[in-house]
Structures are given as structure tokens and as C-alpha cells.
Amino acid sequence: MRLSKKVRDGMSSLLKIIDLHVSVEDKPILHGVSLEIRQGEIHALMGPNGSGKSTLAYTLVGHPKYEITSGSIEVDGTPLNELDPCERARKGLFLAFQYPVTIPGVKVSDFLRHAVTNVRNPERKDGESLMPMREFRKELKQKMEELGMDTEFARRYLNEGFSGGEKKRMEILQLAMLQPKFAILDETDSGLDSDAVRVVSEGVRKLSGPQMGVLIITHHERLLEYNVPQFTHVMLAGKIVETGDAALAHELHNHGYAQIRERHPVEAAEEQSRQNRPETVGVATAVAK
Amino acid sequence: MSTEAPATPEIGVGDYQYGFHYGTEDYVFRGRKGIDRDIVKQISQIKKEPKWMLDFRLEALDIFFQKPMPKWGGALSELDFQDIFYYVRASDKQETSWESLPDDIRKTYDRLGIPEAEKKYLAGVKAQYESEVVYGSLQEDLANKGVIFTDTDSALREHPELFREYFGTVIPSADNKFAALNSAVWSGGSFIYVPKGVQIEFPLQAYFRINSENMGQFERTLIIVDEGASIHYVEGCTAPTYSSESLHSAVVEIIVKRNARCRYTTIQNWSNNVYNLVTKRAMAYGDSLMEWVDGNLGSKLTMKYPAIYLMEPGARGETLSIAFANHGQHQDAGAKMVHCAPHTSSRIISKSISKGGGRASYRGLVKVENNAHHCKSNVVCDALILDSASRSDTYPYIEVDQDNVAIEHEASVSKIAEEQLLYLMSRGMTETEASAMIVTGFIEPLVKELPMEYAVEMNRLIELQMEGSVG
Numbered sequence: 116m117r118l119s120k121k122v123r124d125g126m127s128s129l130l131k132i133i134d135l136h137v138s139v140e141d142k143p144i145l146h147g148v149s150l151e152i153r154q155g156e157i158h159a160l161m162g163p164n165g166s167g168k169s170t171l172a173y174t175l176v177g178h179p180k181y182e183i184t185s186g187s188i189e190v191d192g193t194p195l196n197e198l199d200p201c202e203r204a205r206k207g208l209f210l211a212f213q214y215p216v217t218i219p220g221v222k223v224s225d226f227l228r229h230a231v232t233n234v235r236n237p238e239r240k241d242g243e244s245l246m247p248m249r250e251f252r253k254e255l256k257q258k259m260e261e262l263g264m265d266t267e268f269a270r271r272y273l274n275e276g277f278s279g280g281e282k283k284r285m286e287i288l289q290l291a292m293l294q295p296k297f298a299i300l301d302e303t304d305s306g307l308d309s310d311a312v313r314v315v316s317e318g319v320r321k322l323s324g325p326q327m328g329v330l331i332i333t334h335h336e337r338l339l340e341y342n343v344p345q346f347t348h349v350m351l352a353g354k355i356v357e358t359g360d361a362a363l364a365h366e367l368h369n370h371g372y373a374q375i376r377e378r379h380p381v382e383a384a385e386e387q388s389r390q391n392r393p394e395t396v397g398v399a400t401a402v403a404k
Numbered sequence: 405m406s407t408e409a410p411a412t413p414e415i416g417v418g419d420y421q422y423g424f425h426y427g428t429e430d431y432v433f434r435g436r437k438g439i440d441r442d443i444v445k446q447i448s449q450i451k452k453e454p455k456w457m458l459d460f461r462l463e464a465l466d467i468f469f470q471k472p473m474p475k476w477g478g479a480l481s482e483l484d485f486q487d488i489f490y491y492v493r494a495s496d497k498q499e500t501s502w503e504s505l506p507d508d509i510r511k512t513y514d515r516l517g518i519p520e521a522e523k524k525y526l527a528g529v530k531a532q533y534e535s536e537v538v539y540g541s542l543q544e545d546l547a548n549k550g551v552i553f554t555d556t557d558s559a560l561r562e563h564p565e566l567f568r569e570y571f572g573t574v575i576p577s578a579d580n581k582f583a584a585l586n587s588a589v590w591s592g593g594s595f596i597y598v599p600k601g602v603q604i605e606f607p608l609q610a611y612f613r614i615n616s617e618n619m620g621q622f623e624r625t626l627i628i629v630d631e632g633a634s635i636h637y638v639e640g641c642t643a644p645t646y647s648s649e650s651l652h653s654a655v656v657e658i659i660v661k662r663n664a665r666c667r668y669t670t671i672q673n674w675s676n677n678v679y680n681l682v683t684k685r686a687m688a689y690g691d692s693l694m695e696w697v698d699g700n701l702g703s704k705l706t707m708k709y710p711a712i713y714l715m716e717p718g719a720r721g722e723t724l725s726i727a728f729a730n731h732g733q734h735q736d737a738g739a740k741m742v743h744c745a746p747h748t749s750s751r752i753i754s755k756s757i758s759k760g761g762g763r764a765s766y767r768g769l770v771k772v773e774n775n776a777h778h779c780k781s782n783v784v785c786d787a788l789i790l791d792s793a794s795r796s797d798t799y800p801y802i803e804v805d806q807d808n809v810a811i812e813h814e815a816s817v818s819k820i821a822e823e824q825l826l827y828l829m830s831r832g833m834t835e836t837e838a839s840a841m842i843v844t845g846f847i848e849p850l851v852k853e854l855p856m857e858y859a860v861e862m863n864r865l866i867e868l869q870m871e872g873s874v875g
Contacts, residue, residue: 176830179822200829201838209830216827220845226831229841233832241837241871272845289831 127154128191128207130297130328135186137167137174144170146353147186154296155325157342159364160332162350163372165389168332169213171350172301176210177203190296204230205237207296211286211303217274223285224269227255227292234293258291262318280311287318298323299330304338316341336368349375352385438486441465444588447491451557451591454564464577464587471581477767478705478734483679488651490589490622546604552597553608556624559595566597570628574657574713575685583683586622586655593623593654598633598664607636607669607855625656627666629692634665638855640672640699651679652703658686660694662716667695671858673702673865676732684710685740691718697853698725700735701865709767711740714748714776721750724850729762729794730869738768738799743776743809754785755847758794759869765797766815774805783813788846790820790839840870 130152137145145167152158162168174181175188177200188195190206198206218226231254232246233239245251259266264284274282283303290298300319304312312335320341323329331338339361347363348355351372356379357363367375376383436443444465448458473480546553552563560567577587598604629635652674660666666686674680680703688694696710712721727735741750756764766785787796798815820842828838844851844863851859 176826178826199835200826201832201834204830204832212827216821216823218824218828218842218845220848221841226828226841229833229837230831233834233837241834242867272848293831 127325128296128328129153129189130208131189131192132171132175133187133189135171135174135188136184137170138182138184139170139180143184144181144353145174148350148353148355149186150330150348150355152297152328152330154328156346157323157329157331157344159339159344159347159361160330160350161334161347161364161367163386166350166386167353168350169301170353172210172213172299172330172332175203175299176200176208201233204293204295205234207234209290209293209295209298211283211290211298211300213301213303213305215274215282215286217272217277219272219275221273222269223271223273224252224255226273227251227269227289230289231292234295255292258288261321262288262291263314264288279306280308280314283307283311283315284318287315287322291318291322294322295327297328297330299332300338301332302334303331304333304335309337312337313341336364339364351375351379351382352389354382356382437489439465439468439488439490439585439589443490447589447591450491451560453560456568457560460572460577461588461590464584467578468581468584468588471578471584473581474707477707477736477765480679480705483651485585488621491591549602550599551602551604552595554595556593556595556626557591559626563595563597566628567595567626570657570659571626572657574659574687575655575683580683582653582681583655586624586653586683590622590624590655593625593656594627594637594639595625596627596635596637598627598629598635600630601632602630603634604636607638609638609855621652623654625654627656627658627668629658629660629664629666631661632663633661636667636669638669638858640670650677650704652681653679654682654684656682656684656710658684658694660686660688660692660719662690663692664689665693665695667697668710669697669854669858671699671701671854671862672706672708675702676704678703680704680706680708682706682708684708685713686711686721687713687715688719688721690716693720694722696723696725696739697850698723698737699850699854699862700725700727700737701869703733703735705734705736707736709738709740709769711742712750713742713744714750714779716745717747719745719748721748723752723754724853725752725754726847726850727754727756727764727766728866728869729756729758729764731760731762734763734765736765736767738766740769741771741781743770743772743779743781745773746775746777746779748776749780751781752783752785753849754783755788755850756785756796757788757790757843757846758796759790761791761793763795763797765799767799767801769801769803770811770813771802772804772806772809772811777806777808779806779809779811781809781811783811785815786846787815787817788820788843789817790843836870837867840867843870 132148132150135145135148136143148171160168170181174183177198183196195203195206228245228251231251255269256266259268262284274285277285286303303315307315316338319338323342329342331342331344333339343361344364345360347359347361349357349367356375441462444461445458448461572587575583577584627637658666658668672680684696686694694712698710700706700708710723714721721741723739725737725739727737729735735756738754739752741752743750750770752768754766756766758764764787768783770781770783772779783800785798789796796817800813800815802811802813804811820839824842825835825838828841829835833841844866851862854862
């Protein structure tokens with residue numbers, strides 16, 4: 116045991132997604148996704164709306180609504196399927212949410228101090244002491260300055276009254292503080308003006324490096340200009356249908372998904388039939404209210 | 405009196421530095437359970453009270469016997485009035501042994517980092533907590549300004565005219581059954597008079613000036629804030645207060661005169677065998693401000709609705725209340741605002757949390773008399789229910805005899821959103837820690853109004869409650 120851990124420590128970590136099938140409220144969304152991400156690599160995940168990109172992101176982080184019906188997620192051979200989101204975070208997984216939620220009354224600094232303490236001490240039990248305040252403050256201040264953030268943010272309530280850009284920057288600040296082994300960025304560049312996209316893109320570039328594997332889910336090119344992917348994956352109807360390099364991302368950006376659909380008629384037909392189905396459960400509930 | 409307490413008690417969560425202690429006279433009294441005219445006469449005799457007070461007590465006793473038990477609120481049927489001590493002399497107080505304390509209470513003290521001497525006081529192991537630390541200079545400073553800050557029994561002896569002018573004027577004995585009971589058997593409590601124009605800068609705390617009677621079962625508090633004066637008074641404590649007696653029924657009367665301000669902060673954390681039935685009321689005169697900040701964490705059943713009567717134009721009233729009802733608890737709390745004059749305004753903010761089968765109810769009244777035009781009132785009550793076994797109710801009463809008023813009422817009931825839990829857990833927090841953080845955030849608007857050391861303890865206590873290791 117001790118020896119094998121040593122051997123592993125010498126190598127870069129590996130996040131392995133093996134033939135993953137996922138359902139939401141009994142509705143199958145992912146139909147066998149396989150993907151390997153090493154620490155230090157940048158992967159782009161692209162695909163039309165509804166192809167399953169966010170589902171993959173939520174499944175990786177352990178959202179209880181996303182049920183793995185078969186297949187598995189592993190970090191360095193340890194399966195994560197049965198772990199809750201907290202345990203996954205402590206194993207080095209991080210998701211920058213597309214829609215970060217508001218937690219009223221909880222100060223950014225309090226939240227981050229808990230988060231940092233837990234992620235850095237995976238064995239920590241509730242109630243055990245937190246990272247020393249002075250040390251934490253110093254680090255937080257430094258990271259905020261590096262990201263060009265006003266330190267006033269630390270005193271605000273988490274995402275309460277934040278603009279879209281501020282929320283996304285807050286996700287990047289968390290990424291900076293938590294330094295995960297694997298970061299999934301779910302449309303971190305969407306809904307932002309070009310200045311904000313630049314700030315976020317530069318932030319990710321500064322933070323990524325040999326210690327971080329990054330999966331970038333995006334529709335836009337800017338984030339990928341700053342963070343050139345070694346691999347680009349294209350998703351259609353719950354499957355990865357093509358994998359290429361940065362050029363593929365560029366092509367999709369310029370030409371859209373028409374050619375992809377032509378090359379993959381089966382998945383394109385499945386995509387079509389999904390769109391013709393009655394509205395999703397989530398929307399139906401909203402209407403009923 | 406022993407002087408074991410260190411000169412500066414080391415308290416993990418900040419300093420309760422404004423401590424007072426008053427000597428208790430040594431009475432000869434043999435306590436017994438039950439209530440009747442003899443007990444009431446004895447209490448009055450022991451205290452060497454004037455005849456008017458004895459008459460007041462006896463009249464209240466008659467009212468107590470006549471009034472039926474309230475049929476609303478919580479379940480009171482198990483409360484046996486004849487199985488209670490109504491007056492216990494300090495030196496006769498049953499001292500609980502440390503070992504006999506419930507485990508959860510001992511654990512909580514340890515987790516809160518409460519020092520040994522203080523723990524024993526809170527636990528009822530020691531009848532008195534000696535704390536004469538800054539007694540000298542502070543008391544002198546207040547006295548120089550003409551402030552009277554003493555226990556209510558002493559006030560009756562030492563300031564008879566002032567006392568009689570105000571005592572029982574805000575809450576008459578006939579107000580309700582428990583106010584009548586308190587009026588018959590009251591003992592201890594605080595008496596404060598702040599003279600015209602005197603501003604007391606620091607919060608006055610009852611906590612560690614408590615002598616044995618102060619936090620008794622039937623304390624009676626009377627605060628008079630004269631014109632243009634201001635005070636913030638803090639009573640109670642966040643740490644669990646163990647009582648072997650099952651009934652706590654206090655009366656708090658406050659008079660806030662023109663241009664004066666008064667804030668009264670209470671944190672109640674009685675052990676889970678206690679019925680906590682308290683009547684609190686303030687009269688606010690022209691352009692004054694009265695604020696109740698009320699936190700209810702403990703007890704078996706709490707029924708408490710701090711009231712403010714807005715008597716003259718420009719008077720403002722505000723009540724902030726938090727209730728946390730855990731397993732076996734019913735917190736029936738709220739507020740009352742009575743607009744008796746035009747151009748008065750009131751605000752009620754109530755936050756409740758129920759967990760583990762606990763029940764939290766908001767019960768509130770906003771009343772506008774018919775001459776009280778141009779009044780404003782705003783009521784916000786938010787309830788958070790943590791599991792399906794728990795319960796939350798809202799009983800908002802609004803009585804308006806006047807058209808020209810602005811009254812708003814908002815209520816929300818929520819559960820912890822799955823998305824919020826996911827978000828925090830995905831940052832390495834356990835489900836318990838994440839829930840505690842959401843709850844702490846929920847009550848933050850209120851907690852930030854508390855003095856620092858109370859706020860810190862309050863948050864710590866919420867974390868413990870969420871772990872399920874308490875109560």
C-alpha cells in the first residue's frame with residue numbers, strides 16, 4: 116500500500132471516465148461517455164445545447180439528481196461513484212458552476228475558510244479547527260489581488276447581489292484558493308461582456324499548470340485562445356462523437372455543428388427526437404406552479 | 405462569599421467584562437411547593453415589603469386563580485402549578501451535582517469552551533457566579549450620571565417613589581394568567597433608570613451581574629429611559645442554562661420617553677424541561693425608538709411576544725426575533741405592535757428554524773387604533789424547515805381601525821435548497837457543515853445585531869445543534 120502510494124505521488128494524477136451512462140429523473144441523458152484527463156492537460160468539451168455537457172459536469176461533482184446507471188468515474192484507480200460531493204472535492208475535484216447559487220448571510224471569507232481548510236485536510240471532521248485566520252487572510256488577499264478583485268468582496272455575502280461577471284470571478288477565486296487536481300469549468304465564459312471574458316480567461320491561464328487538469332465546457336473561443344486545449348471533444352446526444360486538437364475547436368466555432376451532424380447521422384437523429392419530446396420534467400413543474 | 409473566581413475570567417468567546425454582584429440578604433424561609441395566599445404573604449414578609457406591594461401581590465394572585473389557561477399557543481396541560489417552588493432563598497437553592505447533569509449539556513459547555521466556574525453557575529451546580537471584576541469603576545461611572553442599575557427587590561426598598569410610579573403600569577396583573585402569576589410571586593430581576601439625556605455607551609449586561617435571584621423563575625424587570633436618554637440592555641446567555649424547575653415566567657416592563665432609545669436583547673437557552681412563558685412590553689413615547697432583539701433556542705415550550713405600544717407621534721418600534729426549535733421543543737414566539745398614535749412606525753423581522761421534529765410558530769399582532777393615521781408597519785417572517793418531521797406555523801394578526809396606513813406583511817417558508825447544499829458540499833463541506841452554514845446565514849441579519857461575544861457563541865451553538873449533539 117505504502118509503496119504504491121509513493122509510486123503514484125511521483126506521477127501525475129488521472130481522472131478517468133469510463134463508459135458513463137447517466138439519467139436524470141429516470142430520463143437517460145448520457146449514453147456511454149469515456150474520457151481521460153491527466154493533471155496538466157487542458158481539454159475542451161463542446162457540443163450543441165442539450166447534448167449533455169452540463170450533465171457530465173454535474174455527474175462528475177456528484178449532484179444527487181444525476182444517477183449513474185452504469186460506468187464509472189475514477190481518480191487514480193479509486194472509484195468516485197459512491198462518494199458524495201464533499202468527498203469528491205476533498206479528492207481534488209472542482210466544478211466552476213455555470214449558475215453559482217446565492218447563499219444569503221454567508222460571508223465569502225467564512226465560506227472560503229471552511230472550504231480551503233477541508234480541501235487541504237481531507238480527513239478533517241466537523242468542528243475541528245479551521246485554517247488560522249491570519250494565514251488565511253493573507254493568502255486570500257494575495258489571490259484576490261492577483262485576480263484583480265476588490266478585497267471588499269471577501270466581506271460580502273456569497274453571490275448575493277453579484278453581477279454575472281462577479282459570480283464567475285468568484286468561481287475563479289475559489290479555483291485559485293482550492294487548487295484542485297481537476298477543474299471543470301462549465302460555461303464560465305457565458306453571459307459575460309468581453310472584458311469579463313478576458314479577466315476570467317486570464318485567471319484560468321494563470322491558475323492552470325502542471326498540477327491541474329482542466330475540462331473547459333464552452334461555446335466561445337476566447338477562453339480557449341487563452342487556454343489552448345490539447346484535446347477537443349465534441350458531444351452530441353449524450354455521446355462524445357469526435358475528439359481532436361485545438362483546430363477542431365476552431366472549426367466548430369467557425370462552422371457550427373452542421374458537419375458534425377452530417378458525420379454522425381445516428382446521434383443527430385437521436386438529438387432530433389430528444390428535441391421533439393414533450394418538455395423536460397423540470398420545465399413542466401415550473402409551468403404547473 | 406468566596407472569591408475563587410480569577411480576577412479576569414478567561415472566557416473563550418470574548419469577555420463578559422461588565423459584571424456586577426449584589427449581596428443577598430439572609431432571610432429565614434422554609435420553601436415548599438405550591439401556590440396559595442400564605443406563600444405569597446410569606447414572600448412579601450421575608451422581603452420586608454411595604455403594604456401596597458403585598459396588596460398588589462394578593463390581588464394578582466386572585467386574578468391568577470380566576471384566569472383560565474390560554475387555549476392557544478403551546479400545550480400547557482402538563483404544567484402543574486402545585487408542583488413548583490415559587491420562592492427559594494439563595495442559600496437553600498438546590499445545588500445540582502455536576503455528575504447528575506445531562507450529558508448533552510456538559511458536552512455543550514465543553515464545546516463552547518466555557519470556563520469551569522462559569523459552567524457550574526450555568527449548570528446550577530453553584531448558586532452564584534462571583535464576578536466583581538470591573539464592578540467598581542463602571543458602577544461609579546453610572547452612579548455619577550444618576551443611572552440606577554440594581555436588582556428589583558433593592559429598587560423597591562431604595563427608590564420607593566420612582567418604583568411605585570412605574571411598577572405594573574405597562575403590564576397590569578390582569579393582562580394574562582402568567583403576568584398575574586409573576587405579579588403575585590415575583591422576585592429579582594433588574595431595575596434600571598436612565599435620567600434625562602444620559603447615553604449609556606456600552607451594553608449593560610445582566611448575565612454576570614446575576615446574583616442567585618436575578619435569573620430566577622419569576623424575575624421582574626422594570627426599565628425607565630427618561631427623555632433623550634439611551635440604553636442597550638442584554639440579558640440571558642447563549643450557553644444552555646440548566647434549571648431543575650420547570651417554569652420560568654418573567655415580566656419585563658419598559659418605558660421609553662420622548663426622544664429616548666432603548667434596545668433590549670435577550671438570548672434564552674433554557675434546558676429542555678422548562679416552560680418559558682414571558683410577558684414583555686414597552687411603551688414608546690414621542691419620537692422615541694424601542695427595539696426588542698429576542699433569541700429563543702432552549703426550553704420545552706416558549707410563549708413570548710414582546711410588545712411595543714407606540715403612544716405618541718414619531719414613536720418607532722422594532723422587533724427582531726430568532727427561534728430555533730429542535731427535537732421536543734415548541735417555540736411559539738413573535739411580536740406585538742400597537743399603534744396608538746398617528747405617524748408611528750413599526751417593523752417586525754422574525755426568523756425561525758425547525759429541526760428534528762421541533763415546532764416553531766410565529767404569532768404576531770399589528771394593531772392600529774382608529775386615530776392612528778399615517779402609520780407604517782412592516783412584518784417579515786421567514787421560516788426554515790430542516791426536515792419533514794419538523795413544523796412551522798405562522799399566525800399573523802392584523803387589526804386596523806384606520807384607512808390611512810401602510811401595512812406590509814411578507815412571509816416565507818423554505819427548506820434548504822438542494823442546489824445550495826450541492827454548492828457548499830462541492831467545496832469540501834460535509835452535509836452537516838453545509839447545512840449549518842446555510843442556517844447561520846439565514847439568521848445572520850439578526851445575529852449581527854448581537855454583541856460580539858453573543859454572536860460568536862450563537863453561531864457556534866447553531867453548529868452544535870445541527871450536529872444533533874445537543875438537545
